[in-house]
Amino acid sequence: MSHRCAVTVLFLSLGIAAYGCSSQEIESAATGATRAPGVSSAPAAPAPGVAESLAASVQSAGPTLSPQDLPTPVPLTADDWPQFRGARRDGIADARGLLRSWPAEGPEVLWQVAVGQGYAAPVAVDGKVYFNDYDESAGQWMVRCLSLETGDELWRYSVAKRIRPNHGITRTMPATDGGFVVAIDPKCEIHCLDARNGAKIWSLALPQTFDAQIPPWYNGQCPLLENDRVIVATGGKALLVALDKATGKVLWQTPNEADAAMSHSSIMPATIDGVKQYLYTTLDALVGVADDDGRLLWRFPWKFNVAVPTSPVCLDDGRVLLTSCYQAPTGMCQVKREGEQWVATELYQLPPTGWNSEVHTPIVHRGYLFGVGKKRRGLWTCLNLDGSERWTSDRKASFGLGGYVLADGMFFVLDGNTGQLRLIDAQADQYVELASAKVLEGPDAWAPPVISRGRLLVRDLKQLVCLNVAGPAAPAETASQSAAATP
Amino acid sequence: MSDSTRREFFERAGQAVCLTTLVGAAGLVVRRSWALDAWAIDPNRCVNIRLGVNGPQSVCQKCAETCVLSLSAVRAVNDHSQCGRCCICPAYFDVQSTVGPDGLPSKKLCPRDAIVRQPIGEVDPYDPLNNYYEYLIDEEKCNGCGRCVMECKDPAGLGSIRLEVRYDLCLRCNRCSIAEECPETALQRCGADPQPRSPLVSAHA
Ligand code: SF4
Ligand code: SF4
Ligand code: SF4
Numbered sequence: 001m002s003h004r005c006a007v008t009v010l011f012l013s014l015g016i017a018a019y020g021c022s023s024q025e026i027e028s029a030a031t032g033a034t035r036a037p038g039v040s041s042a043p044a045a046p047a048p049g050v051a052e053s054l055a056a057s058v059q060s061a062g063p064t065l066s067p068q069d070l071p072t073p074v075p076l077t078a079d080d081w082p083q084f085r086g087a088r089r090d091g092i093a094d095a096r097g098l099l100r101s102w103p104a105e106g107p108e109v110l111w112q113v114a115v116g117q118g119y120a121a122p123v124a125v126d127g128k129v130y131f132n133d134y135d136e137s138a139g140q141w142m143v144r145c146l147s148l149e150t151g152d153e154l155w156r157y158s159v160a161k162r163i164r165p166n167h168g169i170t171r172t173m174p175a176t177d178g179g180f181v182v183a184i185d186p187k188c189e190i191h192c193l194d195a196r197n198g199a200k201i202w203s204l205a206l207p208q209t210f211d212a213q214i215p216p217w218y219n220g221q222c223p224l225l226e227n228d229r230v231i232v233a234t235g236g237k238a239l240l241v242a243l244d245k246a247t248g249k250v251l252w253q254t255p256n257e258a259d260a261a262m263s264h265s266s267i268m269p270a271t272i273d274g275v276k277q278y279l280y281t282t283l284d285a286l287v288g289v290a291d292d293d294g295r296l297l298w299r300f301p302w303k304f305n306v307a308v309p310t311s312p313v314c315l316d317d318g319r320v321l322l323t324s325c326y327q328a329p330t331g332m333c334q335v336k337r338e339g340e341q342w343v344a345t346e347l348y349q350l351p352p353t354g355w356n357s358e359v360h361t362p363i364v365h366r367g368y369l370f371g372v373g374k375k376r377r378g379l380w381t382c383l384n385l386d387g388s389e390r391w392t393s394d395r396k397a398s399f400g401l402g403g404y405v406l407a408d409g410m411f412f413v414l415d416g417n418t419g420q421l422r423l424i425d426a427q428a429d430q431y432v433e434l435a436s437a438k439v440l441e442g443p444d445a446w447a448p449p450v451i452s453r454g455r456l457l458v459r460d461l462k463q464l465v466c467l468n469v470a471g472p473a474a475p476a477e478t479a480s481q482s483a484a485a486t487p
Numbered sequence: 488m489s490d491s492t493r494r495e496f497f498e499r500a501g502q503a504v505c506l507t508t509l510v511g512a513a514g515l516v517v518r519r520s521w522a523l524d525a526w527a528i529d530p531n532r533c534v535n536i537r538l539g540v541n542g543p544q545s546v547c548q549k550c551a552e553t554c555v556l557s558l559s560a561v562r563a564v565n566d567h568s569q570c571g572r573c574c575i576c577p578a579y580f581d582v583q584s585t586v587g588p589d590g591l592p593s594k595k596l597c598p599r600d601a602i603v604r605q606p607i608g609e610v611d612p613y614d615p616l617n618n619y620y621e622y623l624i625d626e627e628k629c630n631g632c633g634r635c636v637m638e639c640k641d642p643a644g645l646g647s648i649r650l651e652v653r654y655d656l657c658l659r660c661n662r663c664s665i666a667e668e669c670p671e672t673a674l675q676r677c678g679a680d681p682q683p684r685s686p687l688v689s690a691h692a
């Protein structure tokens with residue numbers, strides 16, 4: 001169990017590395033070679049209008065890469081899962097032709113690799129798998145790149161970083177466009193890497209740069225990579241910041257007038273009343289931030305408790321669902337623009353005994369909400385948008401804190417306690433299980449499953465496993481039917 | 488006294504002695520098996536301990552309120568081998584209270600301030616919210632109200648804090664007054680020599 005490991009590591013590692021002391025190296029799996037990319041001591045030039053102190057804290061990979069040396073993003077396809085909750089951040093994969101049943105032993109296991117304790121799910125683009133990891137014996141935080149086909153390691157980026165287990169160590173996913181890979185480590189340093197070889201392009205430590213507080217249980221935020229920008233929440237001196245993907249320079253920042261701390265929530269892009277914006281939940285509010293310059297558009301007070309691991313779910317009409325852990329209420333607010341003013345009003349708030357999702361962000365499908373509810377230890381639940389329950393998996397299955405993904409009209413849902421994978425019919429008006437198999441040892445199989453090219457990637461505390469879920473007739477066939485899948 | 492009368496007398500006397508011995512022995516057995524029985528809380532019945540019941544509105548305080556002792560023989564006990572040593576323990580802090588600038592909830596949960604929080608191991612001042620803490624229960628203060636127990640279980644806690652009848656304090660009443668009141672019949676006789684506590688049943692469907 002993690003707490004036992006926690007104490008062991010605590011005593012084993014006393015006096016090893018001082019906080020903030022880090023060095024970096026890249027190992028090429030193909031050659032076994034190790035090379036130091038050379039961290040430049042010269043700060044990057046500040047962006048116009050941005051304080052020099054911010055720019056000075058961005059570390060680039062040696063001499064600033066000239067534009068022709070920077071990696072080129074690959075065109076994303078429906079087969080790619082480039083970031084947290086997929087390309088649209090809705091938890092829905094566009095894969096088609098997937099298996100609708102499997103034998104008792106489960107789908108074929110294609111490969112598996114050992115991983116450090118945590119809950120960090122991978123992303124997969126262009127046949128490559130990227131994930132955050134930690135080597136406790138070496139004290140190295142890593143981003144690892146594997147071949148989706150074989151599981152062979154293509155490269156690993158390592159940084160010496162002392163991170164003691166605190167209910168696991170890794171818990172977030174990188175974001176990639178196939179050229180750049182952006183990851184946030186548990187101590188809240190952002191690392192931007194070259195997807196071809198894992199070379200560092202730049203890094204930015206949020207605690208040192210923005211006086212950000214490292215959250216309890218470490219960073220839980222997955223970065224948002226959009227076109228040429230990385231959008232992250234910082235807390236401290238800023239609320240949200242947009243960074244230049246190529247340099248890490250701050251393009252805009254949202255003033256943090258409410259002095260909000262960084263939560264475990266991830267930023268969700270949304271367009272409300274024609275205005276592109278970023279939604280983010282702090283410990284005491286939901287906020288909307290303008291996409292163009294980072295100004296705060298609106299703020300909707302909402303009392304979360306201690307931590308917010310879930311992210312806001314925005315519907316097409318500006319309604320936003322909020323749900324979280326530690327007995328925080330689940331509710332819905334309506335965001336709209338009235339002239340030049342933005343207004344956010346509460347539509348409902350469920351009672352303390354009402355449904356809530358503890359760690360995962362629900363999925364919207366066919367005009368309903370789907371997710372694992374905390375009540376009665378993790379029932380799979382279908383809710384109306386007004387928060388009333390339509391049906392649950394009561395007396396059939398429970399899922400603890402397991403993660404889930406929707407693909408090809410089926411929910412792939414993990415039992416977080418046991419590693420049992422259940423395939424649930426997403427079109428049915430009741431709980432209909434199509435198949436089930438124990439695919440992980442558990443415990444704590446909390447990472448959301450990922451689907452790419454007919455492969456299902458799942459993990460528990462110790463193993464990342466790749467399963468073949470492509471149907472025989474149309475392996476990995478995909479179609480972009482996202483519009484049909486969302487209300 | 489004739490021979491037959493004497494024989495009758497000795498037979499009757501023998502029967503009386505046997506009967507008295509039997510009754511006495513039976514009485515002793517009954518007395519041992521009832522009066523000296525210990526009482527234990529079944530963790531899979533007690534609402535404060537069992538999985539699947541959450542929230543302060545569900546706390547049962549009967550153990551604190553109905554023991555014959557003025558300070559209940561039932562106490563919260565923290566099994567340190569199972570404790571996550573979190574910086575923010577939901578059994579120590581009132582997680583619904585406002586979080587302060589230090590990142591910690593501003594109020595404690597225990598109404599009797601019976602839980603002591605102290606850092607253990609290396610303390611990293613640059614990452615104060617991820618240091619380790621030990622939570623000790625002051626048994627001079629704890630009355631077994633169960634609030635901390637309700638919080639220290641799935642999904643927020645690891646279930647290291649439980650309510651237990653403290654055998655060194657319990658009077659082993661013939662009829663445990665808490666057992667009379669317990670809404671879940673969770674207090675049960677467990678013989679003169681109590682067994683180690685039973686594990687929680689985690690399966691659920
Ligand atoms: S009376 Fe029963 S249910 Fe209530 S706290 Fe005691 S053992 Fe638990
Ligand atoms: S059982 Fe009640 S009195 Fe005892 S430590 Fe827990 S909250 Fe405090
Ligand atoms: S047996 Fe008596 S002393 Fe022991 S817990 Fe029950 S009421 Fe209290």
